[in-house]
Amino acid sequence: MRVRTLTQLTAGFLLTSAIAATPAAAQKAAAKTDFHQWAPTPPMGWNSWDCYGPTVTEAEVKANADYMAANLKSSGWEYVVVDIRWYVGNDTAHGYNEKNPDWNLDAYGRFVPAPNRFPSAAGGKGFKPLADYLHAKGLKFGIHIMRGVPVVAVQRKLPILGSKATAADIYSKEGQAGWLRDMYTVVAGQPGAQEYYNSLFQLYASWGVDFVKVDDLSSPYHKPEVEMIRRAIDRSGRKIVLSTSPGETPIAEAKHVAAHANMWRTVGDFWDSWEQLKEHFEVCNRWSPHIQPGAYPDADMLPLGRIGIRAERGDDRMSRFTPDEQYTLMSLWSIFRSPLMFGGDLPSNDAFTLSLLTNKEVLAMHSSSINNRQLFRQDNLIAWTADDPKTGDKFLALFNAQDQELAPASEAAWASAVITRQTPGHSQPVDVDITGARTLYLNVRDGGDDIAWDHADWLSPVLSNGSKTVSLSSMPWKSASAGWGNVTANKSVSGADLLVAGRKYEQGIGTHSNSMIAYELPAGFTRLQATAGLDNAGAAQNTGGTVQFLVFTQNPFRPMPADSVRIPVALTQLGLMGPCTVRDLWTGKTTRGVSGEFAPYVRRHGAKLYRISVAKK
Template identity: 30%
Template structure:
């Protein structure tokens, strides 16, 4: 080998060594340069380069231009796959946060606590974080607070950054668990799936659709249909009016070449509507402000073509962003330019046997910056200076238009109103009265975070109330929204329902652009199971036309939906929490019980429990009937698999996946059993 060639080879080796050394030094990735909403599992959104109060981050008098601000309990999850060197930050409770409660910060890698701060209040000295991430695959940044009910709890990860290897980037936590399907496909033989009871007001327009599965075409009929009602034998849609109060017992029939299904329906004409929880679709978590008429019509069409309407899914609800200026014969909110032909669109939806809902607020401006139900102008004007400064007008104006808007909704044929603001009693009462005097049955749902102290009032004047904040597609949010609302159970029932918010399955836009839900398949089974046990309104929050087979199957189990739609209307109660398994029990009208066994796996008890580490295992669990005052023999049925498990005397042993559920129906055998109250 000649001298020049040797020099060339040495040079190449040196250049490569320098490049490798440079790569191994890593590149800095600021936390606030990431789309942090993709990593956040908390309920309030995270704020880049500001505090959670949308102000400058300030720790013990020092301002910080880099970092993120979080509010209340905060969970941030990252997948590093061993490609990070370290994480650094300065952490503390923001000076402008709640001075009473305290925050505590954790950095957790692969189940090990790499950093834990002291309890920190605003004004306390911040702490420096400098942790080695060599080899770490999964990382969690956690902030816990001393009082989960406290407001304005602002905590800062100031100057937070990763040092990554080889130009790698932190990724959201993977969600690649098997999407296993449990529910068998519907039979070709007819089955009627619509509710057993239906309520309407005397003289108001009546719309009820016989929801039925089975090979098409089906032929529908009804025995003892009251005077004033008319049934379309091809579609199963019943319309008309009943003027006389009372209970009417009808026999519904659906038939095809494979057989005939019958079902007893009780129509109650009186003062109470929506005797079972409404189930349908809401556009916000699908499209947010980009909703338009075409997307709504596509959703209605998909509700029918997917077969969901055959399982009883009924409502097509438009959320915020449909509203234009006031006008028309009632000087009411009119649709904006995205919703031309509004009445024609609603008529089309009704022709499908579906119902239609809208959104409004008693404020001057809605959360998304659209016309609200009040104004500081007598004619209800909404000029651009308000739209451009929407946050400043989230209050009730001098002039209110509840009656105007209710009459317009009834005239259009609206069936559902979501009323959204910082809930207070007076506004709710005014709109409740306006809707009841509109000449149409309009379901009245108030949102969000209804004060629990006024639960009896919400029961009296509304049809549903949001029991908590907006839901996000994370286990933490689901846990707060559903697993923590047992106290509301006594107030829900026929005509007035506890509402834990929308279903977070399929593709959703909660906190970021449209993406597959971050709930694992097991968590999704738990989600739909618990909402059904709670007798909650079920609003699909994803684009229906984008449903994959797993999600469609998840929403098409008639025995699960039957639990939600049970005419008794009782909410399940949390009757036991043992061995990290919660047992929720719901009495059913036929004397059986619906039971959910949920593997919570100690969620919230340790810092590590807030995160998914990828190594979680199923849990074997002994369900002891006697502990719930359910002695004796019971016929058990696996509801998701629609399969009888046999007769069990005293107990039942099963395996439950991490954050998963075993959903059962328990039918008494031989003796009378009573559940303790």
């Protein structure tokens, strides 16, 4: 581990601290202003995470900002957010460098931008030059931070600006994130604790930061630190929008979080997985009563366009979502009024992706609609509605979330219990009689929580016939799909070693829920033996993943549902009477004289989005 020396940094940061001293009048004015007014509509912007993970550079941030200013600003997009670990000079793609991180922090234990990645930050300037660059384009600047005080600041007993305490006086190891151990919990009430957070946001205000995403704050919910952060922002004298992450934020804390933050996560990290997208219907329905001006449940980022360039998950790719699924994503996020944070590399955008981001009628609904709610759900046919407060028109979103159904666990040849990190050894032995089977299906299903870190491993899988054994991981599969990433032989789904409960396995199959791997079996094998385990990558994440493993020897897939189905809606369900005019917001097509019932066809995994007006007499 290499840390910038204090002599290298102190001079520049004493200057920064002097600049950061906020006039008392500005502080009082900010404290009197309701922070909800700082985000009167759901924030819209770009975030570096889905493209670049913890390795984004200043040049890449500027390139995305330039594109936003030229192509998206006129549609309401304004925030440019630098995500995690901008203070590490040698971080790694597809994960984090926790072996020898090149930390950059100032004399008061506050992380500062790595100058090799952000050259304009050299000489103690911090992010101010980059923020100035964005502000000159009419955009706003945001950063990501981790909750807490840096471990390295505690180890070095660095002083806290505005306090006689040091970092070593305000920390606790309790509650430390298991997935990234950069920070310790700040103990509310300890002398210096509030001053530490005050010093952070005083620094960010001096840089010109407009938006801060605070990670490891929502699930579990760290109420004391939420409150300290709110006080620190209000004291800073700058209107900094606060986003808490990741979720699901406990719904029991909905009132509290809405009183302290502008947006808060409702799910864990969301990627280009249909299974994850489908889960949002239930989540958004649960959170829709809590939408209010300046305080928004956050369904997480838009993993659209080109993503995965140097990201945590997957390789450089265009979003795996089909066009139908992308319409579903944008329609649900918009009628739910989630903040819209685009994850793709903007300069790599294609025309279709740009069209999703610049549809004026959809964005107008997202910005100003009210009474946003689920109208009905009939199995996997779903309707949402909202009102236009100016015209009285109704918005209607229709979703066909039907899937090819799987056989229940009761029909499997073998099924595990739900495996979590509370399961002894994070695993369960597999021993299945497969006599007479010609096809083998290995299925992993989500255990039913909201956690997306369900990395699962089939470890040391062996076929046997009493005298002969064959490693299943050495055989080619007939087909393989995973809920996230790609099924991988002899590696975890993230490409790392197969690790379960700290033990490394040389042979196995790495996958993720929900996944299905099919094999054509040679004749004569009678048993499958293996270990089914929750991979360390899942177990280490906050509350951990939950998975169930199943083995089928008969085709578990039910017949495919129809490609398109009608979803009927009685206009009276929307409170409308008489002939109506229906406008398709995605295509721009208008249909007049609709009465009684409106029943369009909606493609599987697709969506339709309409404005419905009572016809003028």
